[in-house]
Amino acid sequence: MKWIELEDYVLPVSGESPRLERFSFSISKGDVCWLDTGVTEYAHLFFKALATLAYPLEGRYHFAGERLDFLKPDSILPVKKTIGYITTHSALISNRSLRENLTLMRNYADNDLSARIDDETFDLCRHFSIADKIDLRPEDLEQADMRSAIVIREIRKATRLLLLEKPEIYLGHAGFFLYDWLLRSLMDKGVPVVFTSDDKNFIDSVSNRALVLHDGRLHERQ
Amino acid sequence: MSITRLIGRRTIRSFSHITTLLTFASMLLRMLYRRPGEGRTLVRRVALEQIYYTAVQALFVIIPVALIIGSAIIIQFSKLSGQYDLGNIAVILIVRELGPAITALLIILRSATAVTIETGYMKVLHEIDALEMSGINVLWFICIPRLVGITTAILFLFVVFDIVAIIGGYAVVWTVTYLPVGNFLRQIAGAITVADIAVGLFKAVCFGITITVTSTYHGLNVQKQITEIPVAASRAAVECFFYCLVINVLISALFYL
Numbered sequence: 001m002k003w004i005e006l007e008d009y010v011l012p013v014s015g016e017s018p019r020l021e022r023f024s025f026s027i028s029k030g031d032v033c034w035l036d037t038g039v040t041e042y043a044h045l046f047f048k049a050l051a052t053l054a055y056p057l058e059g060r061y062h063f064a065g066e067r068l069d070f071l072k073p074d075s076i077l078p079v080k081k082t083i084g085y086i087t088t089h090s091a092l093i094s095n096r097s098l099r100e101n102l103t104l105m106r107n108y109a110d111n112d113l114s115a116r117i118d119d120e121t122f123d124l125c126r127h128f129s130i131a132d133k134i135d136l137r138p139e140d141l142e143q144a145d146m147r148s149a150i151v152i153r154e155i156r157k158a159t160r161l162l163l164l165e166k167p168e169i170y171l172g173h174a175g176f177f178l179y180d181w182l183l184r185s186l187m188d189k190g191v192p193v194v195f196t197s198d199d200k201n202f203i204d205s206v207s208n209r210a211l212v213l214h215d216g217r218l219h220e221r222q
Numbered sequence: 223m224s225i226t227r228l229i230g231r232r233t234i235r236s237f238s239h240i241t242t243l244l245t246f247a248s249m250l251l252r253m254l255y256r257r258p259g260e261g262r263t264l265v266r267r268v269a270l271e272q273i274y275y276t277a278v279q280a281l282f283v284i285i286p287v288a289l290i291i292g293s294a295i296i297i298q299f300s301k302l303s304g305q306y307d308l309g310n311i312a313v314i315l316i317v318r319e320l321g322p323a324i325t326a327l328l329i330i331l332r333s334a335t336a337v338t339i340e341t342g343y344m345k346v347l348h349e350i351d352a353l354e355m356s357g358i359n360v361l362w363f364i365c366i367p368r369l370v371g372i373t374t375a376i377l378f379l380f381v382v383f384d385i386v387a388i389i390g391g392y393a394v395v396w397t398v399t400y401l402p403v404g405n406f407l408r409q410i411a412g413a414i415t416v417a418d419i420a421v422g423l424f425k426a427v428c429f430g431i432t433i434t435v436t437s438t439y440h441g442l443n444v445q446k447q448i449t450e451i452p453v454a455a456s457r458a459a460v461e462c463f464f465y466c467l468v469i470n471v472l473i474s475a476l477f478y479l
Contacts (some may be wrong), residue, residue: 053351056327074258074359081357090355091348105356153356204422222447 002026004050004161004191009059012048018042020049022058025211025219027161029190034207036221040165042213043103043196044089045062047163050194052076053087064160081105084154084186087165091150092138098149099134105157124152127170127178148169153201155182164195168202247435248363258362265367272371272437276333277378280454284328284379285386291320296394309409312391317418321384322376322425326433326466329376330459334437337368341441342451350442365438373430380426395412400475421477429466436462 005026012019027033037043048054052061052068061068063079070076092101099115100107102125107113115174117125117134125131128148130141138146147170152161164170164183171179180202187193188205194211197203210221292312299311344350351361388410425448440458444450 033259051355077354077357077359080355083355085351085355089351093349094343094347104264104358108264108356108358111259111261111263113267116456136366171381189326 001028001065002167003031003064005030005060005062005171007048007060007062008106009049009061010054011054011056011059012045018045019216020045020213021217025050025218027072027192027194029192031188031206032193033195033209033211034203035194035211035213037196037213040088042216043165044087045088045091046164046213046218047085047194050161050163051083052080053085053187081109082158082160084157084159084162084164084191085142085171086151086154086167087163089171090154092146092153094138097137098130098141098145101138101149102153105153121152121156124156124182125149128152128175144172148175151179153183155186159186162191162193162195164193164197166197167195168197168199188195241345243435246439247431250369250435251431253359253361254366254369258359261358261363265362268367269370269374273374273378275336276329276372277375280328280332280375280379281382283332284325284383287328288383289390291324292316292390293394295320295387295393297398300394300398301458303466305375309406309411310392310413311402311411312388313418315325316387317384317414317422318393318478321380321387322422322429323466325376325380325383325426326429326470327463329379329429329433330370330462330466331420333375334433334462335455335459337372337434337437338441338445339451340453341438342444342454343448345442345444346448346451347432348444352366357364364442365434368438369431369434372434373427375463376426376430376433384422391479408470417477421473425470425473428469432465432469433462438467 002025005024007024008022009020009024010022016102018039020042033041035046037046045054049056052070052133055070061070068076068079092098093104096104099117102117105116122131123149125134128145128151130145130148130152133141140147141149151171162183167179167183168176170176182195184206193206195207212219212221257324295315296308296312298327299315300308341350344353344364350360350364355361437458440461444454
């Protein structure tokens with residue numbers, strides 16, 4: 001079954017650049033797609049389309065068989081929170097501490113102001129060496145710590161699709177081993193993944209599909 | 223391009239901008255009415271924080287401003303009117319017109335610009351995207367607390383401004399004129415009506431909505447560049463002030479003409 005399907009997609013809405021030519025794309029459970037693109041902006045736009053952050057001018061988006069209605073943005077929010085989005089465009093909320101950032105989604109969904117972080121998330125914070133910085137705000141953290149927190153936040157979602165930008169350099173060499181292990185454990189569960197990477201070993205070891213995105217044109221490499 | 227075409231194009235653009243703002247305002251008011259179940263506790267907390275920043279912290283600015291303006295009005299009009307009808311003049315000028323307008327101006331200078339800059343930064347730094355990817359409704363989480371906070375703050379500060387300006391006037395009357403203070407207070411008590419207070423409060427609510435809608439709209443409309451933020455803040459402040467003045471005149475005309 002196609003888990004996610006974008007049909008006859010055209011974006012962005014306004015005359016901005018970069019621009020993706022009309023394309024169709026689908027991904028099923030267990031698919032791990034490597035996106036080969038020379039220009040980062042195209043990858044960002046494609047990721048935004050998959051993450052439903054960029055609304056199309058034309059086309060249809062089906063998520064787990066349901067067609068998304070971009071005229072009702074509220075109806076897309078439950079889909080958004082199941083998409084792990086780990087790119088250089090991912091961010092933490094700057095006027096909240098790391099703890100608040102990690103509990104924000106739960107606080108919002110459950111109407112609960114508790115600042116308690118669950119054990120599994122706290123274990124991840126310990127592994128990524130940010131447990132002692134949990135009450136600091138993003139401005140007081142190193143970039144690697146912020147990115148570690150983003151990885152934890154996104155992986156701890158009930159992830160049904162994972163979008164990754166160059167995982168081999170996202171956390172630096174020091175954090176890659178743990179990050180790689182986390183990603184592989186999600187892939188083993190069948191979570192579909194789309195990623196960009198320049199690391200041939202990583203690409204060869206995880207991907208089972210390859211997409212090429214050049215000059216705004218997307219096609220699958222056979 | 224001919225001058226007619228230029229004027230026509232500008233008029234269409236302004237009309238389109240105002241209809242966009244009205245649509246945005248109606249979206250926010252509908253959301254406030256609907257009050258989605260998710261995030262209510264968080265939204266309430268952010269609204270309380272906004273009231274603290276906009277109302278409580280602004281007290282240290284609005285009290286001296288109200289004292290200065292109240293005193294100046296009483297000094298000028300005690301000379302002009304020969305101290306007759308001083309209470310009436312104080313009520314007409316302070317409660318009906320200057321109170322809401324000066325309060326709105328202070329809120330625009332202190333909070334509207336801050337809201338535009340904050341939301342603009344959130345947009346440029348992809349924090350708005352991060353909220354959406356966490357399943358958080360941005361209008362509910364970002365705009366509604368500011369709408370509630372700023373509107374409540376204007377209502378509260380409007381009352382404070384009126385009381386302090388009139389008490390400032392009272393102090394001036396007591397120190398620099400021969401008018402018996404009891405007479406001045408009697409004039410004020412006689413001049414002020416329930417309608418004056420109700421219209422003042424109505425103006426404050428309209429200003430609160432206008433300021434929040436305009437400032438959050440400009441903040442959320444920032445696209446990619448950090449250099450867009452000061453432009454958005456400046457436009458938001460000027461527009462807020464202009465719209466508040468227009469609304470002030472319209473409401474005054476509606477109720478007092």
